[in-house]
Amino acid sequence: MTQPPPEGRTDLSPAELEALDTRWAHAWTPAEVASRLAGVTTPWYVAAGWALDLFRGKQTRRHGDLEIAIPAADFPEIRDRFADYVFDAVGDKRLWPNPSPEDLAATHQTWFRDPSTDNYLVDVFREPHEGRTWICRHHPTIRLPYDDIICHTPDGIPYLTPELVLLFKAKHTRPKDQADFAAIAPELEPARRARLAELIGQVYPGHRWLAELAEL
Known part of the structure; x- marks a missing residue:
């Protein structure tokens, strides 16, 4: 042991x-x-x-x-x-x-x-x-x-809530974080996706996920 x-x-x-x-x-x-x-x-x-x-x-x-x-x-x-x-x-x-x-x-x-x-x-x-x-x-x-x-x-x-989980994952965007974002973001209802974009923009301005969210 x-x-x-x-x-x-x-x-x-x-x-x-x-x-x-x-x-x-x-x-x-x-x-x-x-x-x-x-x-x-x-x-x-x-x-x-x-x-x-x-x-x-x-x-x-x-x-x-x-x-x-x-x-x-x-x-x-x-x-x-x-x-x-x-x-x-x-x-x-x-x-x-x-x-x-x-x-x-x-x-x-x-x-x-x-x-x-x-x-x-x-x-x-x-x-x-x-x-x-x-x-x-x-x-x-x-x-x-x-x-x-x-x-x-x-x-x-x-x-x-998934949008807050993704907000935390946005800090490092390790491969598993990117995979989670790619899988989850399209499944979010519009209000959750909008809140995720707002929060990422507030905490990490210019984060690459913002452009990806805008395309969904």
């Missing part, structure tokens, strides 16, 4: 980062995490690539992990649902096992880990917010009610 890193901040080399990827092989599915979070009062949603597959209604590719997001102040409620697990704070190629409140305040990602195997199961984003108003961490002037940014599958799994 892989030994957990010592307490305190750990700076990770590229090789160590790659080794961590193998510990996500048994990440939960959206359905599994939804069953564990049934009844929580805080708004939460599946994020990133899995959110786009929930929008499509089917899994279209292998996902390296499972990411969900919550209002940062409500992390204790989520943490209580995973009392049998440990968690590490992550950010900027660094890892904080058993993080202090100060460590949590300095990061926004939290990896929940099975202590019996050291496998990571779910990545919890602790997002900025004001009450029940979501704040985009890439551009804090973008503020929306949680009710406006969360969709649900027919069986009730919450996920981030």
